[in-house]
Amino acid sequence: xxxxxxxxxxxxxxxxxxxxxxxxxRSSSAPKQTAGDAQVQQITLPKYPGEVPPGPNVDVYKKDCxxxxxxxxxxxxxxxxxxxxxxxxxxxxxxxxxxIPEADQAPIVEYLVAVKGVEAPPATSPPAx
Amino acid sequence: MQTSADKxxxxxxxxxxxxxxxxxxxxxxxxxxxxxxxWQPDFGWADKAAPDAAAPTLVRYPQKTELxxxxxxxxxxxxxxxxxxxxxxxxDAFFVRWHLSGIPTSVDPNSFRLEVSGKVSKPLSLxxxxxxxxxxxxxxxxxxxxxxxxxxxxxxxVPGGQWGSGAMGNARWKGARLKxxxxxxxxxxxxxxxxxxxxxxxxxxxxxxxxxxxxxxxxRDGEVMIAYEMNExxxxxxxxxxxxxxxxxxxxxxxxxxxxxISVLDQPLKTFWMDKAYRIPDNAEANEEPQHLAPAxxxxxxxxxxxxxxxxxxxxxxxxxxHYELAGVANDGGSGIRQVEVSTDGGQTWNDAKLGTDLGKxxxxxxxxxxxxxxxxxxxxxxxxxxxGGQKQATAQWNRSGYQRGVVEQQNVVVA
Numbered sequence: 001x002x003x004x005x006x007x008x009x010x011x012x013x014x015x016x017x018x019x020x021x022x023x024x025x026r027s028s029s030a031p032k033q034t035a036g037d038a039q040v041q042q043i044t045l046p047k048y049p050g051e052v053p054p055g056p057n058v059d060v061y062k063k064d065c066x067x068x069x070x071x072x073x074x075x076x077x078x079x080x081x082x083x084x085x086x087x088x089x090x091x092x093x094x095x096x097x098x099x100i101p102e103a104d105q106a107p108i109v110e111y112l113v114a115v116k117g118v119e120a121p122p123a124t125s126p127p128a129x
Numbered sequence: 130m131q132t133s134a135d136k137x138x139x140x141x142x143x144x145x146x147x148x149x150x151x152x153x154x155x156x157x158x159x160x161x162x163x164x165x166x167x168w169q170p171d172f173g174w175a176d177k178a179a180p181d182a183a184a185p186t187l188v189r190y191p192q193k194t195e196l197x198x199x200x201x202x203x204x205x206x207x208x209x210x211x212x213x214x215x216x217x218x219x220x221d222a223f224f225v226r227w228h229l230s231g232i233p234t235s236v237d238p239n240s241f242r243l244e245v246s247g248k249v250s251k252p253l254s255l256x257x258x259x260x261x262x263x264x265x266x267x268x269x270x271x272x273x274x275x276x277x278x279x280x281x282x283x284x285x286x287v288p289g290g291q292w293g294s295g296a297m298g299n300a301r302w303k304g305a306r307l308k309x310x311x312x313x314x315x316x317x318x319x320x321x322x323x324x325x326x327x328x329x330x331x332x333x334x335x336x337x338x339x340x341x342x343x344x345x346x347x348x349r350d351g352e353v354m355i356a357y358e359m360n361e362x363x364x365x366x367x368x369x370x371x372x373x374x375x376x377x378x379x380x381x382x383x384x385x386x387x388x389x390x391i392s393v394l395d396q397p398l399k400t401f402w403m404d405k406a407y408r409i410p411d412n413a414e415a416n417e418e419p420q421h422l423a424p425a426x427x428x429x430x431x432x433x434x435x436x437x438x439x440x441x442x443x444x445x446x447x448x449x450x451x452h453y454e455l456a457g458v459a460n461d462g463g464s465g466i467r468q469v470e471v472s473t474d475g476g477q478t479w480n481d482a483k484l485g486t487d488l489g490k491x492x493x494x495x496x497x498x499x500x501x502x503x504x505x506x507x508x509x510x511x512x513x514x515x516x517x518g519g520q521k522q523a524t525a526q527w528n529r530s531g532y533q534r535g536v537v538e539q540q541n542v543v544v545a
Contacts, residue, residue, distance in 0.1 A: 038239055039238070040235060040236070040237045040238070041236045041237075041363075041366055041370055041371070042234060042235040042236075042366075043190075043191035043192065043234050043235075043366045043367070044191060044234065045190070045191070045201075045202075045232075045234060046188065046189075046190060046191075046201070047201060047202075048188055048198055049201060049202070050201070067332065067333075068230060068332040068333065068336070069202055069203065069230060069332075070200055070201050070202040072198070072199065072200040072201055072202075073200055076199050076200065076290070076291040077288055077291060078291070080286075080288060084288055088288055095337075095401055095405055095406075096336050096337070096401075097331075097334075097335025097337070098333070098335075099333060099335065
């Protein structure tokens with residue numbers, strides 16, 4: 001998995017210059033393309049990872065969760081009760097195949113509850129996607 | 130109706146908190162001096178004061194203008210609502226939503242091929258030139274919207290991409306009919322679906338590849354398009370260059386970006402993205418209660434009728450006696466918009482809004498309505514649309530995944 005991510009990052013570095021001149025305002029859509037003179041289209045993805053808030057087991061969270069997505073996936077969420085966070089971690093493992101060792105799952109939930117938890121749960125059910 | 134709409138509406142949650150703060154501020158300002166009439170509330174400040182309602186972060190990605198950042202990896206970017214006052218959404222302002230972090234960042238249009246395989250008599254490997262030259266070009270304005278657009282407006286809140294109103298846009302697409310491509314390949318008897326995937330790859334080999342399927346009849350209806358142009362230009366990379374599927378009237382989860390493979394199937398596609406994700410309660414309004422979840426779910430497909438305010442913006446303050454143009458957009462799932470009605474008194478009376486340009490049944494429709502509030506106070510604005518097919522908006526709606534928002538929207542506005 002990390003090898004695939006590395007190859008994407010490498011590609012990003014290699015193409016780093018390609019869009020420096022194309023990121024201006026409105027007129028910056030892709031170069032005009034007509035049949036016959038097509039050129040390779042490349043972009044470099046900028047990084048806006050945001051801050052990872054401190055909390056219990058933050059290193060486990062960083063190691064297991066942030067390989068596949070940035071911390072903004074958590075940062076954009078409202079606060080949820082623990083049951084929702086348990087369900088989300090389980091979904092990542094069971095549905096998305098996240099390589100999170102079983103021993104790490106409860107510590108990750110603890111972190112998520114610390115940064116995005118609520119003590120008095122609202123009237124909501126755990127998501128069942 | 131009003132009561133249930135209140136419960137389900139953003140104005141009963143964080144948005145109201147912000148408005149409450151701004152109301153306090155403006156009242157305080159007016160009490161001091163007439164000069165305060167020129168004072169404009171700083172809603173960025175008010176946003177920061179509200180929990181879970183931080184001021185939006187604007188970012189610039191390649192080929193895109195400043196958009197609202199939801200997530201950076203994979204990228205999910207919202208279109209600021211001011212773009213929704215125009216009939217067509219510029220390519221550089223069009224929203225971005227990828228599922229998997231391995232998104233395509235380099236495409237060679239000369240070597241790119243679209244593979245058509247499965248239950249066909251002649252598998253195809255089509256270049257971009259093939260798509261442009263061997264199939265009749267067709268053009269269509271179609272409205273695209275993420276299934277989870279407005280998710281953050283549901284109450285109680287649900288986990289997922291916390292979209293506001295910006296996971297939507299309207300564009301003119303040009304391309305080849307999927308039907309023509311399938312006909313060229315020769316669909317065999319017994320086909321039930323087409324499976325679709327693009328160039329994006331999962332970050333882990335255990336993560337399901339992003340795949341969707343369409344029923345064979347939808348795939349062959351002559352309207353589903355393989356688009357190579359968006360608003361008369363190549364698609365931005367982040368919107369699916371070099372080609373993306375356009376499924377007019379259906380949520381954009383089916384509009385597979387960087388489309389690279391079409392597989393004709395004689396069995397329904399088994400994939401997480403159809404079987405577990407993007408499913409809604411099995412009823413017309415995608416409605417259920419948190420404590421009584423619907424027993425059955427189905428894949429989300431056709432968009433429902435919906436309308437929103439673009440102006441006034443949340444927290445915008447209006448002046449008594451001054452003419453103001455209420456404005457917004459309405460859409461449905463493919464019959465077009467017949468009527469948009471606006472209420473400035475919480476739904477007691479309704480007035481027809483003036484509809485904007487009709488760009489076809491799959492386009493959204495802008496609307497405008499003049500208003501001159503005659504007294505100070507807080508007004509409860511509401512907007513509702515009716516489709517040409519007669520579909521009306523729900524008055525209450527919630528579901529566990531925050532999909533298919535179609536409830537009548539309400540917006541409080543302070544007139545001072």
